[in-house]
Amino acid sequence: MASTLGNDASSAVSNPIGGDASSALELELRNVQKRYPGRREAAIPDLSLTVPAGEVCVLVGPSGSGKTTAMRLINRMIPLTGGDILLGGRSVLERQETELRREIGYVIQQVGLFPHQTVQENIATVPRLLGWPKDRIDRRVSELLELISLDPTEVGRRYPHQLSGGQRQRVGVARALAADPPLLLMDEPFGAIDPINRATLQDGFLALQEMVRKTVVFVTHDIDEAIKMGDRIAILREGGTLAQYAPPAEILERPADEFVADFVGADRALKRLGLATLADVRLPPMNGDEPVGDVPLTMSVRDALAAVLAAGGRPLRVMSSDGEVRGLATLDAIGHVFDGSSEALSEASPAGRAADEQA
Amino acid sequence: MITNFVDAFKFIFRNGQIPGQPHFTTLTYYALGTLKVTLIAMAISLVIALPLGVWLGHRHRGSFIAINIGNIGRALPSLVVLAIASAFLGIGLNEVLVALVVLAIPPIVTNAYVAIDEVDRDLVDAARGMGMTDWQVLRQVELPVAIPLLMAGVRTATLFVISTTTIAAFAGYGDSLGEVVANEASYHLYGLLGASICIAALAMAIEVGLALLQRALTPVPLRRAEALAMTDETLVPALSGV
Amino acid sequence: MNPPLLIGAGGPVIPNFGGSSHQFACEKANRLFCWDWFNHNWSTTLWPALRQHVVLVVIAVALGFAVSMGLALLAHRYRRTEQPMIAFTSFLYTIPSLAFFELLVGIPALGLSFWTAEIPLIAYTLLILFRNILAGLRNVPTEVLDSARGMGMSRRQMLLQVELPLALPAIIAGLRIATVSTVALATIAAVVDNQGLGVPIISGIDNYYFKTELIAAGVLAVLLAIAADSLLVGTKRLLTPWTRTRAV
Numbered sequence: 001m002a003s004t005l006g007n008d009a010s011s012a013v014s015n016p017i018g019g020d021a022s023s024a025l026e027l028e029l030r031n032v033q034k035r036y037p038g039r040r041e042a043a044i045p046d047l048s049l050t051v052p053a054g055e056v057c058v059l060v061g062p063s064g065s066g067k068t069t070a071m072r073l074i075n076r077m078i079p080l081t082g083g084d085i086l087l088g089g090r091s092v093l094e095r096q097e098t099e100l101r102r103e104i105g106y107v108i109q110q111v112g113l114f115p116h117q118t119v120q121e122n123i124a125t126v127p128r129l130l131g132w133p134k135d136r137i138d139r140r141v142s143e144l145l146e147l148i149s150l151d152p153t154e155v156g157r158r159y160p161h162q163l164s165g166g167q168r169q170r171v172g173v174a175r176a177l178a179a180d181p182p183l184l185l186m187d188e189p190f191g192a193i194d195p196i197n198r199a200t201l202q203d204g205f206l207a208l209q210e211m212v213r214k215t216v217v218f219v220t221h222d223i224d225e226a227i228k229m230g231d232r233i234a235i236l237r238e239g240g241t242l243a244q245y246a247p248p249a250e251i252l253e254r255p256a257d258e259f260v261a262d263f264v265g266a267d268r269a270l271k272r273l274g275l276a277t278l279a280d281v282r283l284p285p286m287n288g289d290e291p292v293g294d295v296p297l298t299m300s301v302r303d304a305l306a307a308v309l310a311a312g313g314r315p316l317r318v319m320s321s322d323g324e325v326r327g328l329a330t331l332d333a334i335g336h337v338f339d340g341s342s343e344a345l346s347e348a349s350p351a352g353r354a355a356d357e358q359a
Numbered sequence: 360m361i362t363n364f365v366d367a368f369k370f371i372f373r374n375g376q377i378p379g380q381p382h383f384t385t386l387t388y389y390a391l392g393t394l395k396v397t398l399i400a401m402a403i404s405l406v407i408a409l410p411l412g413v414w415l416g417h418r419h420r421g422s423f424i425a426i427n428i429g430n431i432g433r434a435l436p437s438l439v440v441l442a443i444a445s446a447f448l449g450i451g452l453n454e455v456l457v458a459l460v461v462l463a464i465p466p467i468v469t470n471a472y473v474a475i476d477e478v479d480r481d482l483v484d485a486a487r488g489m490g491m492t493d494w495q496v497l498r499q500v501e502l503p504v505a506i507p508l509l510m511a512g513v514r515t516a517t518l519f520v521i522s523t524t525t526i527a528a529f530a531g532y533g534d535s536l537g538e539v540v541a542n543e544a545s546y547h548l549y550g551l552l553g554a555s556i557c558i559a560a561l562a563m564a565i566e567v568g569l570a571l572l573q574r575a576l577t578p579v580p581l582r583r584a585e586a587l588a589m590t591d592e593t594l595v596p597a598l599s600g601v
Numbered sequence: 602m603n604p605p606l607l608i609g610a611g612g613p614v615i616p617n618f619g620g621s622s623h624q625f626a627c628e629k630a631n632r633l634f635c636w637d638w639f640n641h642n643w644s645t646t647l648w649p650a651l652r653q654h655v656v657l658v659v660i661a662v663a664l665g666f667a668v669s670m671g672l673a674l675l676a677h678r679y680r681r682t683e684q685p686m687i688a689f690t691s692f693l694y695t696i697p698s699l700a701f702f703e704l705l706v707g708i709p710a711l712g713l714s715f716w717t718a719e720i721p722l723i724a725y726t727l728l729i730l731f732r733n734i735l736a737g738l739r740n741v742p743t744e745v746l747d748s749a750r751g752m753g754m755s756r757r758q759m760l761l762q763v764e765l766p767l768a769l770p771a772i773i774a775g776l777r778i779a780t781v782s783t784v785a786l787a788t789i790a791a792v793v794d795n796q797g798l799g800v801p802i803i804s805g806i807d808n809y810y811f812k813t814e815l816i817a818a819g820v821l822a823v824l825l826a827i828a829a830d831s832l833l834v835g836t837k838r839l840l841t842p843w844t845r846t847r848a849v
Binding site for chain 2: 693784785789803
Binding site: 098161 | 749750751758766
């Protein structure tokens, strides 16, 4: 699978696409209600949350929790029956539907690329609808293809059926970004991809988001994906009520109720370990023993734990990227990460901060 | 205009007689004649074409022939086939039958082929996996599912045959309703109209009969309102763009 | 000029369409196909008949397509109208060709004329074209429609830019069938409108001795059908470049 989405582009393109967070807008759901006619229970009784500009909000929950419904209410693919949705302070109800949608990026699981158009034409869809001049469109399409690490000359003229699943997904994301929208909606975009490529796509998207900083609403049923991708996570219950809306670390440490705790999984302590890297842990210094192997400083604490276990519980040497020895990764050090003592966790990590608050 | 059609209906009620004229052959006779020819031609064609199409479809072989025979059949003007048959074989029931069979076989083969060929492979797979023999799979799984499309071909062929039987009058075959149409001098316009109305009515009656037959043959769970639609064309080869 | 429909007439009748009274050797020799006669009568008989036939077919298919497109777009938008439309077009299709032509002769406004032939020909194309256009539109994958709508396309834009282009293969397949069938059916139209390749075919049909005219016209009709079909296949390849390559 190709390299991560952002890395090649940042050297090739002098101006990052859509640049700053100022082009992203804040999204607010205010007492949003969706009730289908003839049904007693509302699909979404009353949902309120705010996504700060430039952040990724993941809607996650079991089926029947209304997460996709909530997303589709935002770009009015489904009509709203109560409440309001504000994008950058303006209600989406004020705008004409088609006009609104041209300003919101939309990525669905099966992608839905137009089979009868080339990759270039697909990506150019919204700019064409907006009436951009041709050369601006062409430039933009090339930019985006490079951004997603696809060769414009080679891949641009191909048809969707000539692409692999992962390539199609990336083109789908590029297409959503084409008109530089302030908001991006993504409905299980990586769900149909095999796990290995999915991880690559997720990493790629995160790198992209680092550069373009869009406001993103991302729907998934996979809590691990939610933790990985989200700046904030909104956990929805069956019946469409909000169980908890918080950053991943907080949800893992302090699940609001039993439902959230169950949903997150009994291994949430391990998941928390995944949020921090060895750089965030205060590592004991080297002692006289011979370490049995090396692990990089950038490795997540969870992976480090796995490595130590694989080494039979014996300590591993932690190396920084420039070859410096930073200390030892030991079972003991990792084991004390959450016990609230500030010896184990340096304050830099979000997990550390939360632990300090707890103490 | 109304008078023409009123006279046409009078003509029908008089069973093809015109007052003041010597006795003409009755419309009933002609209608039965048309029916007879149609039945025989369809029987022969079905015996030849159905097994062929079904077998090819079952084996998933010979798709090029099976589908293109339908295209060729469509391109053959019935008049030309009749003309060639009559030119080389003369005029008579058998010769007309040859022409009719030649015209009826293509749609039956093509539709039977496609109908069986396109039965969901998973269904067939499951059936085989349960231990059904080849023959059982065909009879109990493929054929029932294929009925709608297969019958569509039969119905199309039947319409062709009825149509061509009447046209055969122009080639000299006189024992069908077309004979009236070919003789305006004797029957006048209203006679032609009357015969035409009979032809149309006969065709529709047969169509409805075949539609009911199709419904009876379709397994109950697969019956939908569509099955009662009057005629189906070979839609699937059309969609595959062959 | 109306060549007499001689039914059951005896004796060799060699079509003489006025003008030349020249008799070719092969005519008398009564071989299967007389090239000399063919060449001589091409411009006076066969070529005009072919031209008329093409006109008959093109107009029938063009108008049939226009009507079917309208009906299909309606049925696409308002699902309830589909069944009645199928019933109607099927009904028309069921009327045997000869009967249909003759029934229209009974309408004084038409009598024996060009449109008496055209209307049934148009009617016969409706069923296949209507069904294929509708099926083509319906077969557009739902995720493609969803993403098109989500990106902000209006209904009209979706129809013109996404649905119709994707329906093209089915539409053209339907046009092929309709055209080929119409070429064949138009030969019968000669019965009510003295035009097209049906004329030489009918006049030659009961001529036991001289078959050239019949064979020539018949072959021309089949060749015309094949040519039209190939033309449409070529058009399809031109208009649907995305179907040219296989999936990866």
